[in-house]
Amino acid sequence: MNSNSKLWGGRFSASTDSIMEAFSSSVDFDRRLFSVDIDGSIAHARMLTATHILTEEECTAIIVGLTAIREEIISGDFIWSAAHEDVHMNIEAALTERVGEAGKKLHTARSRNDQVATDIRLYLRETLDGIEDRLNHLLGAIIDLAEREADTLMPGFTHMQVAQPVTFGHHLLAWFEMLIRDRERFLDCRRRLNISPLGSAALAGTSFPIDRKMTATELGFDGITENSLDAVSDRDFAIEFGSAGALLMIHLSRISEELVLWSTDRFGFIDLSDAFCTGSSIMPQKKNPDVVELIRGKSGRVVGNLNTLLVLMKGQPLAYNRDNQEDKEPLFDTADTLNASLDVMGAMVPEISVNREQMREAASQGFATATDLADYLVRKGVPFRDAHEMVGQAVRFCIDEGLDLAELSLSHFHAFSSVIEEDVYGVLTLEGSVAAKDHVGGTAPKQVRSAIERARTRLQ
Numbered sequence: 159m160n161s162n163s164k165l166w167g168g169r170f171s172a173s174t175d176s177i178m179e180a181f182s183s184s185v186d187f188d189r190r191l192f193s194v195d196i197d198g199s200i201a202h203a204r205m206l207t208a209t210h211i212l213t214e215e216e217c218t219a220i221i222v223g224l225t226a227i228r229e230e231i232i233s234g235d236f237i238w239s240a241a242h243e244d245v246h247m248n249i250e251a252a253l254t255e256r257v258g259e260a261g262k263k264l265h266t267a268r269s270r271n272d273q274v275a276t277d278i279r280l281y282l283r284e285t286l287d288g289i290e291d292r293l294n295h296l297l298g299a300i301i302d303l304a305e306r307e308a309d310t311l312m313p314g315f316t317h318m319q320v321a322q323p324v325t326f327g328h329h330l331l332a333w334f335e336m337l338i339r340d341r342e343r344f345l346d347c348r349r350r351l352n353i354s355p356l357g358s359a360a361l362a363g364t365s366f367p368i369d370r371k372m373t374a375t376e377l378g379f380d381g382i383t384e385n386s387l388d389a390v391s392d393r394d395f396a397i398e399f400g401s402a403g404a405l406l407m408i409h410l411s412r413i414s415e416e417l418v419l420w421s422t423d424r425f426g427f428i429d430l431s432d433a434f435c436t437g438s439s440i441m442p443q444k445k446n447p448d449v450v451e452l453i454r455g456k457s458g459r460v461v462g463n464l465n466t467l468l469v470l471m472k473g474q475p476l477a478y479n480r481d482n483q484e485d486k487e488p489l490f491d492t493a494d495t496l497n498a499s500l501d502v503m504g505a506m507v508p509e510i511s512v513n514r515e516q517m518r519e520a521a522s523q524g525f526a527t528a529t530d531l532a533d534y535l536v537r538k539g540v541p542f543r544d545a546h547e548m549v550g551q552a553v554r555f556c557i558d559e560g561l562d563l564a565e566l567s568l569s570h571f572h573a574f575s576s577v578i579e580e581d582v583y584g585v586l587t588l589e590g591s592v593a594a595k596d597h598v599g600g601t602a603p604k605q606v607r608s609a610i611e612r613a614r615t616r617l618q
């Protein structure tokens with residue numbers, strides 16, 4: 159291709175070096191923006207017509223042409239060319255080939271700089287809506303499971319050591335809280351990114367009498383950007399998306415880790431459905447939780463993508479710089495990874511089968527009700543520090559004797575404290591322990607049930 163065949167070839171006398179062409183072309187990845195790019199161009203053409211910059215005939219030719227191109231791309235017949243650099247110029251060149259002069263006029267009062275900023279915002283808005291749907295589905299599945307397991311007893315852990323009994327429903331609602339905050343972050347991100355940069359042109363705005371509000375409304379934006387230099391250059395909205403995505407993946411990795419642990423023979427708390435596990439090529443007995451391990455692993459690339467986007471932006475002077483072309487691949491990869499991970503998690507959670515006996519058994523080991531005994535002593539007038547010490551001694555005694563706290567006789571107890579009476583056995587049971595945590599945010603089944611009610615409302 160000689161210099162003049164480039165859409166921007168006018169001021170060039172030598173043709174593009176082929177190494178340079180391959181290096182700078184983004185069409186292999188940014189072609190994913192084709193549909194939002196065409197939406198943006200149609201809105202722009204309509205606005206140029208309403209403001210008498212284009213004629214009705216030109217506008218119709220452009221819309222018909224772009225619509226045909228969209229279909230050609232969807233059907234796979236469109237021929238992409240690296241020589242046309244990116245998605246924007248591929249489509250514009252194809253349009254001009256189809257409709258002639260009118261195609262050449264489409265780029266009036268516009269630059270690829272505001273065009274690409276518009277495309278990414280539209281693409282991310284669509285992506286965010288899909289993520290919200292998937293998150294809602296997963297959150298609903300978690301609530302359903304929590305409702306089923308509101309009374310199920312399990313050990314709560316700190317430092318991965320048995321700490322105090324909790325209900326499984328309560329544990330699941332902790333996941334709910336993590337993920338509903340992620341949903342809020344995405345919604346907040348959507349609010350800031352759904353603003354139209356179109357009309358900023360290359361960096362300074364345009365000398366044509368454009369109607370920016372019209373294109374914004376056509377494209378479903380909530381408003382227009384205030385400053386053209388900022389609008390074509392900053393990608394902070396993409397970084398916010400990457401950041402909310404990274405946090406979501408970190409949460410999913412924590413959930414995955416628990417599912418991996420719980421499904422081991424040693425824990426035996428849950429069974430993951432065969433549909434989400436794989437076998438070993440050498441060990442016939444194995445059923446491995448590869449899918450959740452993959453989610454845990456994929457959090458790495460999403461965190462990496464956030465880092466890429468941040469460093470990409472660092473030190474960029476106003477206004478547009480070509481560096482920003484590098485935002486696409488990390489963004490697409492984050493979007494794909496979030497979608498796939500949420501799809502898998504959302505399908506897997508409802509299929510989890512719970513081994514209640516095994517969970518209960520684990521909760522009854524490790525002196526999980528020791529704190530309840532200390533609280534009991536406090537209610538009998540013993541200062542908490544002294545109670546802590548007495549219970550510590552009782553636990554020591556139990557370890558030496560191979561007994562559980564609930565197996566101690568009253569006379570055993572009296573060796574540690576004289577205030578202990580028959581009613582102590584009530585607080586040493588797992589049921590008594592969880593039922594006593596009876597306040598908002600506590601693990602009592604009654605509280606878990608009302609938290610589930612509130613969660614359902616918040617999900618709406």
Ligand code: ARG
Pocket residue numbers: 184188244270271274480482483484
């Ligand atoms: N492909 C470019 C990008 O993704 C489009 C904008 C190019 N603008 C320019 N002046 N070279 O950012």
